[in-house]
Amino acid sequence: MISEHLLDIAMLVEIGLLVLAVCLFFAHGAWLFLHERRLRRLTESARGSLAHLATRGTVNVEEIEALRRIPSDVQVIALLEISRHLSGAAKERLSFVAGQVGVVDRARKLCESRRWSRRLRGARILSRLDVVDPLVQRLLSDSHPAVRAQAAEWAAAQPSVILISAMLKLLADPATQARFAVQNALLRMGGVVAGPLATFLERNSGRAAEAGLRVAESLAEPRFGAAALRLSRTSDVGVRIAAARLLGAVGEAEGAERLIELLEDDDPSVRAAAAQGLGRMHHWKAASLLAGRLRDSAWRVRRAAGLALRSIGAPGVLFLRRALKGDDSFAADMAQQVLDLPSAAASV
């Protein structure tokens, strides 16, 4: 039989837990209310001073002193908030102010912390303020992927040769998060990465090359042509697909020849990418070969070939009409569907 003593203990424990939860819940609510009210008041005043400092063109010592007196968490909130809306000289002034009030130094200290969350915060503050600092550059090789990704985001605003080369190395990063951030950052750097990226693609293969090819496709510069040709011959399917897309985006004669060869690739995704590339180039000389791909065993290849023929124009449409009367019902069906498409939906 259970003793009443046990019941008393159980009841006491549960009542204790509930009382603790109630106290915590409401105490936290009260603290949150007061904290947010204080924060709102202080942030509003900091926001006003910062907007003044950033837009006026001159920095007033008294205003900086006033900002120094504000608690550090409020300084950071106000600075990061306003940084989103500034660029150029105004952003530089904001970074200067951040340095003067001590936010940059504190962020630097955070970047050197042993805890990843602090390093991440430090890198985020310096990124958002566009502060050029070798400490953040060092974080490109941090042990935590989120920190590496943040450092890559920072690097996007500082397109130097050293940084671009460090970023390209990160295209082989095993962590998707860091790789994605690096690809994004390289894209934001724009044309300056084209040269180093072309060299990188000529020397690398595998995952790094595939990630690089995606960036190159968005930049679509002719100097990627040679690397794309080489990479289109690798055994990695993903790389061949990305290379075929890049060849289609670059649009050179040699690329077109290679894309025609890729129409015979073993992998249907590569064949589809090749057909898509030829359509993108409006390569009318490949029309008869694309018409042959309307008989492909894979649906996606037939679709890509049909759409490519349609985008080539009159010669392609001629082949599509011929396919309607051909003996292959799959080719005829796809040709009919492509010809039925309204012109706006027929782009590849």
Added chain:
Amino acid sequence: MSDQLRLVISGILLKGQFLVLLYFLAVNGWYLVLLVSSLLELRRHMLLIADESRHLLLSSTLSPTISILAPAYNEEATIEGSLRALLALQYPNLEVIVISDGSKDRTIHVLVERFDLVPVKTIYEQRIKTKPVRSLYRSATYPALVVVDKDNGGKADALNVGLSFARGELVCAMDADTLIEADGLQRMIRPFLYETDVVATGGTIRVVNASEVKHGRVVRTSVPTRLLPGVQVVEYLRAFLFGRLGWNRLGGNIIISGAFGLFQRDAVVNSGGYLHDTVGEDMELVLRLKRLSYERAGPGKIAFVPDPVAWTEVPESAKVLGRQRDRWHRGLADVLWRHRRMMFNPRYGVTGLFVFPYYVFVELLAPVLEAVGLIALAIGLATGATDWTIAGLFYLTAYGLGTALTAFTLILEDLSFHRYETFRDRALLFWWALVENLGYRQMTVYWRLRGLWKFLRGNKDWGSMERKGFRPVTAS
């Protein structure tokens, strides 16, 4: 009744109650583990997202395309508002596919009129068998909008049609009346960008009843003052904040809400899409994706992300709520039965050895054991076989511990997202956490038992869901 028989019955009742008591102790103990796990996971998540700038994702051409699949059936009154909110979601490469599942009202006409739709032809590969598509429309003013009109075949069939037309690498399955927060997709996509083995992610569902809605967005949150929706706010918080988040860290998530989930399109299509003949099609799909990941040695991570939020209207009448809970439990039973070979099967790793048995013994059978415990307690007290000490201990173990855990979940919410800000809302939340054990929880036991019974009898009826509509903004 002879003394000997009375003694035997009394013995059985006592031992039965001890077993049920031990069961609840074990379950609540496990919930405590989940609570700690969710606390750690939430802390990690908050550190990761603090001060992140998602606008970079918005401007990137590398962001994967997301196709939103919004099935609609007789939604002429609400479809325009819901769709405008979807089209205004902040995500760069977005496609919205509305699938009218043989609506008998003016849903299609409203869409054609308000969104400038024109009939088009398109090429699509029908890899999943569905009911016939009647017509396809694109909007002259919203390039991202596609509307499919098809024969009626149910939600699963509509989603499968959407899968055939979707061009995105990722598809977002949702209910037409769900309100996704503007930056919800940006937040929900993170696991796909950051990890390679993710096939599906789910966000948090919150209760919209009593909150104010303007242009398809929740502009002011509020805890309902009515019992049923109020208690459900607490239930949803518990389910998402400590249930799914806790399992996330342990790698045991197998549920993504049908109202708001993001999936890898190819993974879903290759697995055969949504099943028609089940009432738990969303859980079935997730469990199938998980099972196939083990069988094919492919990616199969199911991630729960706590900060993307979708708002849903919950039933306010006991009748409708009962039907919903009955259906959910039937769905759970059906899904677990379909995948029963995973149970204690080492081939399916943690899912087979741990998660699946948890869902069977805790989620599925809990109402049975709770009912047995309650009935035995009532008989015991009536016959004098049980004293009030045991009854008290039973209540404290079965419900008291649960209340304490719920209270700590509320703290978790407050420490992280604190969507309910006023003192009134806090007091109400706490009140509903206490009150849910006094009748409401026992009602859900009955509904879930009814669902189990209907499952055993082969009932696959969906039932109907009556909605009151969102509460508009009031002039202040």
